[in-house]
Amino acid sequence: MRSVFTLLVVLLTLSFTRTAYGQVDRGGFPRSIQSQHLKGSLPAVVEVSPPDLLLIQKEDIEDVRLEKSYRVGVEIPVAISMKTSGQWDQLPGGGRIWRVAINSPGAQGIGLNFKDLQLPSGSDLFVYTPDHSLVIGAITSSEIPSNHTFTCRPLYGNKIIIEYYQPESVVGNEVIEISGLVFIYRGMVQPAMKNNKSASSGSCEVNVNCEEGQNWQNQKKGVVKIYAKVSTNYFWCTGTLINNTEQNFSGLLLTAAHCSKNGSGVTATADDFSQWVFYFNYETAACGSTGAQEHTIVGVQKLAMANYQLDVGSDFLLLKLLGEIPASYNPFYCGWNATSENSTSGVCIHHPGGDVKKISTYTTPLSSGTWGSTPNTHWVVKWAATNNGFGVTEGGSSGSPLFNNNGLVIGALTGGDSDCQHLTEADMFGKVSYSWSSNGNTADQQLKPWLDPGNSGTTVLPGSFNEKYAVAEFSAHSKVIPVGGTVDFQDLSRGKPDHWHWYFQGANPSESTVQNPSGVRFERFGKMNVKLVVSNSFNSDTIVKEEYIDVRAVVSPNPSFGVVNILTDLNNEKDIVIEVFDAFGKIVQRFGYPGAITSTYSIKLPPYGNVFFIRVIHGDQLQTHKVIVVH
Numbered sequence: 001m002r003s004v005f006t007l008l009v010v011l012l013t014l015s016f017t018r019t020a021y022g023q024v025d026r027g028g029f030p031r032s033i034q035s036q037h038l039k040g041s042l043p044a045v046v047e048v049s050p051p052d053l054l055l056i057q058k059e060d061i062e063d064v065r066l067e068k069s070y071r072v073g074v075e076i077p078v079a080i081s082m083k084t085s086g087q088w089d090q091l092p093g094g095g096r097i098w099r100v101a102i103n104s105p106g107a108q109g110i111g112l113n114f115k116d117l118q119l120p121s122g123s124d125l126f127v128y129t130p131d132h133s134l135v136i137g138a139i140t141s142s143e144i145p146s147n148h149t150f151t152c153r154p155l156y157g158n159k160i161i162i163e164y165y166q167p168e169s170v171v172g173n174e175v176i177e178i179s180g181l182v183f184i185y186r187g188m189v190q191p192a193m194k195n196n197k198s199a200s201s202g203s204c205e206v207n208v209n210c211e212e213g214q215n216w217q218n219q220k221k222g223v224v225k226i227y228a229k230v231s232t233n234y235f236w237c238t239g240t241l242i243n244n245t246e247q248n249f250s251g252l253l254l255t256a257a258h259c260s261k262n263g264s265g266v267t268a269t270a271d272d273f274s275q276w277v278f279y280f281n282y283e284t285a286a287c288g289s290t291g292a293q294e295h296t297i298v299g300v301q302k303l304a305m306a307n308y309q310l311d312v313g314s315d316f317l318l319l320k321l322l323g324e325i326p327a328s329y330n331p332f333y334c335g336w337n338a339t340s341e342n343s344t345s346g347v348c349i350h351h352p353g354g355d356v357k358k359i360s361t362y363t364t365p366l367s368s369g370t371w372g373s374t375p376n377t378h379w380v381v382k383w384a385a386t387n388n389g390f391g392v393t394e395g396g397s398s399g400s401p402l403f404n405n406n407g408l409v410i411g412a413l414t415g416g417d418s419d420c421q422h423l424t425e426a427d428m429f430g431k432v433s434y435s436w437s438s439n440g441n442t443a444d445q446q447l448k449p450w451l452d453p454g455n456s457g458t459t460v461l462p463g464s465f466n467e468k469y470a471v472a473e474f475s476a477h478s479k480v481i482p483v484g485g486t487v488d489f490q491d492l493s494r495g496k497p498d499h500w501h502w503y504f505q506g507a508n509p510s511e512s513t514v515q516n517p518s519g520v521r522f523e524r525f526g527k528m529n530v531k532l533v534v535s536n537s538f539n540s541d542t543i544v545k546e547e548y549i550d551v552r553a554v555v556s557p558n559p560s561f562g563v564v565n566i567l568t569d570l571n572n573e574k575d576i577v578i579e580v581f582d583a584f585g586k587i588v589q590r591f592g593y594p595g596a597i598t599s600t601y602s603i604k605l606p607p608y609g610n611v612f613f614i615r616v617i618h619g620d621q622l623q624t625h626k627v628i629v630v631h
Contacts, residue, residue, distance in 0.1 A: 028124075028126075028137065028138045028544075028546050029126075029132075029135065029546070030097075030126040030128060030132075030135070030137070030161075030163045030165075031091060031095075031097055031163070031165055031620070032089075032097060032099060032163060033132055034620055035091060035092070035620050038089055038091075038097075041089065042101070043086060043087055043099035043100055043101045043161060043163075044085065044086055044087045044099075044100055044101065045100075045101040045102070045103055045159075046078075046080055046085050046100060046101070046102050046103070047103050047104075048076055048078055048102060048103065048104040048181050048183075049076075049104070050076075050104055050105055050106045050107065050183060050185075051074050051076060051183055051185075053106070053185060056074060056185065072184055072185065072186050072188070073109070073111070073154070073182050073183055073184040073185060074182070074183055074185070075113065075180045075181065075182050075183070075232070076104070076180065076181045076182075076183050077179065077180055078102075078178055078179065078180060078181050079177075079178075079179065080100065080102065080177075080178040081175075081176060081177045081178070082098055082164075082174065082175070082176050085100045086098050086099055086100030086162075087099060087100070091620065092619055092620065093574060093619030093620050094167070094168040094619075095165060095166060095167045095168045096165075096166055096168075097163055097164060097165050097166070098163070098164040098166070098176075099161060099162065099163045099164075100161070100162050101130070101159060101160070101161045101162075102159065102160055102161075102162070102178075102181065103158060103159040104158055104159075104181060104183055105158055106158060106185070107157070107158040107183050107184055107185065108156065108157075108158075108184045108185060108186060108188040109154040109155060109156050109157065109182075109184030109188040110154055110155060110157070110158065110159070110160050110181060110182065110183065110184065111151070111152055111153060111154035111155075111181070111182030111184065112127065112151070112152040112160075112162070112178055112180070112181060112182070113149075113150075113151050113178065113179055113180035113181075113182065114148075114149060114150040114151065114152075114176070114177065114178055114179065115149065115177045115178070115179035115180075116148050116149070116175050116176075116177040117144055117148055117149070117150040117175065117176060117177070118141075118144070118148055118173065118174060118175040118176075119139070119140060119141045119144065119164075119174060120141070120166075120170045120173045120174055121141060121170075122167045122169065122170055123140070123141075123164065123165055123166050123167060123170055123174060124137065124138040124139060124140050124164075124165050125137060125138070125139040125140075125162070125163070125164050125165075125176075126138060126139070126162070126163045126165075127139075127152050127155065127160055127161070127162050127163075128155070128160065128161055128163070129155050129156065129157050129159070129160060129161070130157075130159055130160075130161060134155045134156060136152055136153065136155065148175070151275070153227075153277065153294075153296070154182055154184050154188065156188050162176070162178075164176060188200075200352075200353035200354055200355045200396075201352035201353040201355035201358060201394055201396075202352065202353075202392070202394060202419060202420030202421075203389075203420060204389050204390045204391070204392060204420035204423065205352055205355070205358040205360075205389060205391055205392070205394075205420070206358055206359050206360070206361075206386060206388045206389040206390075206391045207283070207284050207286075207287050207288075207356065207357070207358060207359075207388070208220050208283050208349055208356075208357040208358060208359045209283060209284060209285065209286050209287055209289075210287035210359070210387075210388040210389075211287065211387060211388065212347070212359050212361055212386045212387070212388060212391070213347075213349075213359045215407075216347055216349065216359065216403070216407070218332045218407070218463065218465075219332065219334055219349060219401075219403055219407055219463065220283065220332075220349050220357060220359075221280075221281070221330055221331055221332035221465075222240050222241040222242075222331060222332040222333060222334040222401075222463065223238065223239070223240055223241075223334075223349045223350070223351075223357060223400065223401065224238070224239050224240070224241070224253070224278045224279055224280050224282075225237075225238060225278070225279035225282050225351040225354060225357075225396075226238060226239050226255060226259065226276060226277070226278055226279075226399070227276065227277040227279075228255075228259045228260060228268070228276050229268065229272045229273075229275045229276055230260060230261060230262040230266060230267065230268045230272055231262060231266045231268075231269075231272065233262045233266075235259050235262075235398075236351070236353075236354040236395065236396040237255055237256065237259040237396065237398045237399045238255065238350045238351045238396065238397055238398065238399050238400035238401075238413070239253045239254060239255035239278070239319070239399050239400075240253065240254045240255070240334050240399075240400070240401040240409060240412070241253055241325075241331055241332065241333050241334060242254045242318075242333060242334055242336060242409065242451065243333040243334060243335050243336070243451075243461055243462070243463050243464060244450065244451045244452070244453060244461075245451065245452045245453065245454060245456050245458050245461060246453055246454065247333075247464065249333055249466040250320065251320055251321030251323075251324070251325060252303070252318060252319070252320055252333075252450060252451070253278075253300065253318070253319045253320070253321060254316065254317070254318055254319075254399070254401070254409065254412055254447075255316075255317050255319065255398070255399030255412060256315050256316065256317055256398045256399035256412050256413060256414055256430070257305045257306045257307075257313075257315045257316060257317040258315055258398065258414065259317060259398055259399050260272075260273075260302070260305070260317055268302075270301070270302070273299070273300050273301060273302055273319070274298075274299045274300070274322065275298065275299065276298070276299065276300050276319075277296055277297075277298050278296060278297055278298070278300075278321070279294055279295065279296050279351075280295040280296070280297075280325070280329045280331060281293055281295050281329060281330075282294060282295075282351065282356055282357060283356050283357035284356050284357075287388060292356045295326070295328075295329050297321065297323055297325060297326070298322075298323075299321065299322035299323060300319040300320060300321055300322060301319065301320045301322060302317070302318075302319060303318045303319060303320050303444070303450055304316075304317075304318045304443060304444045304445060304446055304447065304449075304450060305317040305318065305444070305445070306430070306435065306439045306445065307439065307440075307445075312372060312373065312374055313374055313377060313430075313434070313435075313438075313439040313440075314377045314378065314412075314414075314430030314431055314434040314435045314438070314439060315371065315377075315378075315412070315414040315430040316412050316430050316432075316435040316439070316447065317399070317412075318447060318450055324539070326541065327466075327469040327470060327471045327472075327495065327539055327541040328471055328472065328541055328543065330465070330471065331465075331466075332463055332464075332465055333463055333464055333465070333466070334401065334403075334408075334409050334463040335407065335408045335409065335460075335461050335462040335463035335464075336408050336409040336410070336432055336451065336460075336461055337404060337406070337408040337409070337410050337432065337433075337459070337460045338432050338433050338436040338447070338448070338451070338459040338460070339433055339459050339460065340431075340433045341404075342365055342366055343365070343366050343379075343404035343405055343410060344363075344364070344365045344405055345361075345362060345363050345364075345405045346361075346362060346402065346403045346404045346405050346410075347359050347360060347361050347362070347391075347403050348360045348362075348381070348391075348393065348397070348400055348401065348402050348403070348413065348427075348429075349400065349401060349403070350393060350396075350397040350400030350401075350413070351396050351397065351400070352392075352393060352394035352395070352396050352397045353394050353395060353396045354396045355396070358391060359391055360383050360391030360392055360393060361383065361384050361386050361391055362381050362382060362383055362384055363384040364382060364384070366379045366380060366381060367379075367380045368380065368431075369426075369428050371414055371415075371428050371430070376431075376434070377430060377431060377434045377438075378411070378414060378428040378429055378430055378431060378434075379402060379410065379411045379428070379429045379431055380426050380427075380428055381402065381416075381426060381427050381428070381429060382418075382424065382425075382426050383418060383423065383424075383427075385423075390420075390423050392418040392419055392420060392422075392423060392427075393413060393416060393418055393419075393427050394419055394420075397413055398413055398414070398415070399412050399413055400412070400413045401413075402429040407463070408460065408461075408462070408463070409432060410429075410431065410432050410433070411429030411430055411431055411432060412429055412430050412432075412435075413427065413428075413429050413430075414428050414429065414430050415427070415428060416428050432447065435447045436448045436451075436459075467495065468495060468536070468538045468539075469495045469538055469539050469541070470493060470494070470495035470496070470497040470534045470535055470536045470538070470539055470540065470541050471493060471494040471495050471534075471541050472493050472497075472532050472533065472534045472541040472542055472543040473491075473492040473493050473494070473532075473543060474489055474490060474491055474492050474493070474530070474532050474543070474545075475489070475490050475492055476488070476489050476490075476530070476548070476549065477489075477490070479548065479549055479550060480549075480550045480552065481522060481549065481550075481551055481552065482551070482552050482553075482554045482567075483522070483523065483524065483525050483551055483552065483553055483554055483567050483568065483569065484521065484522075484523065484554075484567070485521070485522060485551070486518075486519045486520060486521045486522075487507075487520050487522065487549060488516070488517070488518040488519065488520070489502065489516060489517050489518070489520065489530070490516050491515045491516055491532070491534070493532075493534045493541075495534075495536060495538075495539075495541075496536060497534035497535055497536050497541075498535070498536050498537075499513070499534065499535045499536070499540075500512075500513060500514065500515050500532065500533070500534055501513055501532070501533040501534075502517055502530070502531070502532050503529075503530070503531040503532075503533075504520055504522070504528070504530055504549075505528040505529040505530070506522055506523060506524045506526065506528045506551065507520050507521060507522045507523065507528065508520075508521045508523055522549060522551045523569065524551065524568070524569035524618070524621075525551045525552060525553040525568055525569060525616065525618065525621060525623060526551055526618065526619075526621030526623075527547035527548075527549070527550050527551070527621070528547070528548065528549045528550075528551055529544060529545065529546050529547065529548060530544075530545050530548045530549060531543070531544045531545075552623065553566060553567060553568050553616045553623050553625065554566070554567035555614055555625040555627060558625075558627050558628060559627075559628040559629065559630050560605070560627055560628070560629050560630070561629070561630055561631075562604060562605050562607065562629055562631070563602060563603070563604050563605070564602070564603050564605065564614070564627055565600055565601070565602050565603075566578060566600065566601045566602075566603060566614065566616060567599060567600050568599060568600075568601065568616055568618060569599050569618065574618055574619045575592065575593065575594055575618075575619075576592070576593040576601065576616070576617070576618055577590070577591070577592050577593075577616075577617040577618075578590070578591045578592075578593070578601060578603060578614065578615070578616055578617075579591075579614070579615040579617070580603065580605065580606075580612055580613070580614055580615075581612065581613040581614075581615065582606075582609055582611075582612060582613075583609060583610075583611040583612070583613075585613075588606055588612075589603070589605075589606070591603065605627070605629055607631075609629065610628060610629050610630075610631070611626065611627070611628060611629070612626075612627045612629065613625070613626055613627070614627055
């Protein structure tokens, strides 16, 4: 019988204190992608020699013989910093960026370890692939722990780019020192290769948003993908947010004990647990779609677990997240049944092979089974074919929840023999009823003291959302307006917030504290960001919609008799460049105007031709307008 877990080396941090932090990407795009000035410009490249893959292969073969864990990557020491590598570029609209590309031939993926990362207020950092298809960021000073070490999850491919932005008002104080490159040599799948069924998992698996998951939409929001660090090794597992009788939404998470142990018998330390990474909502939007968001937070504390030896007990591990889950993740705290009552049908929701969230279905009653020497510690499950596949479990599914026909967690996956080549083989889940109080006599060996802290005697508890948390959301009555146009905004936030703070880029007013601001006047052309911060007595939440309002320069009259007026900015602060192209794309006129002189420019078009294209450039913003001329 095999144990179901897969090792993934993703976060080989050199040193780390037990500081809680959340790797919550703030969104946005690197400025070099948006800047016409830097379009096509490539940063300096640092070449990193790959490891000895033949030696690694030998070690992996030996690990298989000794039944050790499955390794996918190794860390290569590097010394890359702003002082020794990369290049600086000035941005036309002010500020500058530092970029460096890192290439390691043969890598399936690359992760980074920062020995020292210090970002002044207002600056930010992005890590992305050269084709811009995968982006981590923006990373700001808020995402960096107090000891200034930092780790970026791996991105696919053998080359990545690091980009730091420094505003014009910031001078110095930035530090970027990269000390390790994680060379992923297997186990990563190119995003473009993902088909409608799977990526890193087997082709029989079923996406959780297929029809099989329609009745499990709440429960799926409690299932997370885990990168579990044990010494210098990393496991890929699955876990579940768990409710308790106090309903205090304290971030309890259930998974398998073997996820905290590597093949050599080494177990996770407190510092290891502080670096575990949890992915929320890692799923496709629909049954046949591809692509998934990566909502991550970092760090847990171990509360209780079964004996480290897998032949004893129910193989459970109960954790507590060190930081609060962002309300925008909309987490569901799953309910549970700690009785020995059997289940006639249900599902397992999991991340096989670290893939997007999948669902496996059983339609026959469970039976009791023995894993190792302790009898009746596990539920034995056989899976059933469904309309969109034949869900099973694989490496990476370890610790995933088994739900009964009432949608309650009754087990956590230890292992089994099912996979896409062995559809009818059985899997085994450590019973919640055994984990409740039968693994040992102390609180650190039981679920009961943590899931029923008031000793109420409750053995069945439904799941729930934390309805008290404010979650920011909004809409606008129009997203495309002319310069000088106004927009009305509507607050759509959940959780009954009682305070609102809006921020409008390029608008007057630039801020508002009313719930539904109206008549917000946008005074310069370009794609403008809108930010909303909501709060109540329990929490605050922020949403930023990048380039949300498209403010168009006004070119009139159109059609024209040969002269057009161009309104660009009611409070012009930057230089304006206006270029005129004929119908064949040839530039025929170019005008440059210094900022703060006027907001409207009058252009006399050439006396020939009936169609012209006028391009207006204002800093990094660019728009093109078609003009018809009547002679």
